[in-house]
Amino acid sequence: MAKLPDELKFIKPFLVRSLEMETAMPLVSYYTHLYAVQLAMEYHKQNSKNQTVRQYVITLLNETEQKKAQLGEVQNPKDQFESFCTALFVKADTEDRKEGSTKLTAQTFLVTSYFIEAMRVFEELPPDWEEKRVYCKWKANDINKALKAGLVPQRGGPGEAQAENEQGEVQPEQGDKSLEKEYDDLSLPSPPTGFQSKGSTPSADFYPPPPPAQTRQPPPSPPSDFYPPPPAQTRLPPPSQPSGYDLPPPQPYTTPQPQNNPPPPSKPATIPSGVxxxxxxxxxxxxxxxxxxxxxxxxLEYKNVAPAIKNLQNALNILNEFQ
Structure with a gap:
């Protein structure tokens, strides 16, 4: 790939994240890459005379088409991307609150903030996700500062460990920029346990709920004069959102019939075809x-009342269908 122009350095974190997930989560890789393309195109619109940026964006668009072809058709890409971000956030937050934070925890929080931001490829972030994004950036910076000072990082949010010390409103966006440079080229930790990639069955530990249905925004189309005139072929179409597959539903379980002799603890089994x-x-x-x-x-553990109500309503609606 061509060298990233200095003017587009701000999209580097998303390109790095995309490369990290290219094998483990192709869908996440594609849409993170697509978000980087959107940012680059927005910059080019305001600096259309910069030929270096123009050529680099064309390269990105070509790569986007290749990734799209490799991904194939999928269904509910927004739901799957959001589920991945949820799992990654829970992984980092659980490690921070229960096990204590390390440099790897700070890295996980930081890259989680990038993936959450990349959800804007579908639509503007709702308030709860924007809050998580800001929290992740603040948390990564807070852990990093504590470790550099030889201190034990504070668990949880600001003021949770020592409520008597009022910290005031945090400014996560004005954190230590060296943290981002330090982690730009580091590899993302393995996908959270329980989150499955395309073609596998989700475990019982994690099966993400579908978010409320919302109108998706298609990726932006490049300007009409963006591509140089091709020699004999039609112009490369702008990237579009694929559609096609769902995460497979969790396998239901049944318990074997009791026998005369006390059986050993039975293992869950899938429902036989005869049922x-x-x-x-x-x-x-x-x-x-x-x-x-x-x-x-x-x-509710994160005090997100509205999403909790939505989940409970979904559960009731599912059960009401069989009354």
Whole structure:
């Protein structure tokens, strides 16, 4: 790939994140790359005479088309991307609150903030996600400063560990810029346990709830004069959002029938094909409703009341269909 122009250095974190997820999560890689392209195109619109930027953006667009072709058609890309960000945030936050933060924890918070920001490729961030993005940037900077000073990083948010010390309103966007430079080229930790990539079945520990349906914004089209005239081929079309597959539903479980002799603890098993279709649907619905309820509890842990209510309503709606 061509060298990144100095004028576009601000998109480097997203290009690095995209490369990190290219194999493990192609969908996340594609849309993070697409967000970087959007940022570059916005810059080019305001600096259209810069030929270096122009040529680099053309290169990015070509790479975007290649990634799109490799990804294939998917369904609900926004839901899957949001689920990945949720899992990554929970991983970092849990490690910070229960195990204590390390340099790797700070890195995870920082890259999580980049992935959350990249969700803008679909639409503007809702308030709860913007709050998480700001928190992740502040947390990464706070951990890094504590470690450099030889201190134990404070767990949780500002003032949680020592409520008597009022810290005032934090300014996460004005943190230590050296932190971003330090972590720009570091590898992202492995995807959170329980989050599965394309083609695998989610574990019982993590099955993300679908967010409220919202209108998606298609990726921006390049200016009509953006590409140089091709020799004999049609102009490369602008990137568009793919559509096509869902995360596979969690496999329902059943317990084997009791035997005469006390059996050893039975393992969950998938519902056999002989079970009537109606029963399979009911059991699958119950599992899905349980997941929604679990996510409601998770949201309440972060004092996100509105999303928790939404999850509970989803659970009730699922169960009401079988009354």
């Amino acid at each position: 009537p279709k109606g029963q399979r649907e009911i059991r699958a619905a119950i599992e899905k409703a349980k997941k929604e309820a679990q996510y409601a509890i998770q949201e």
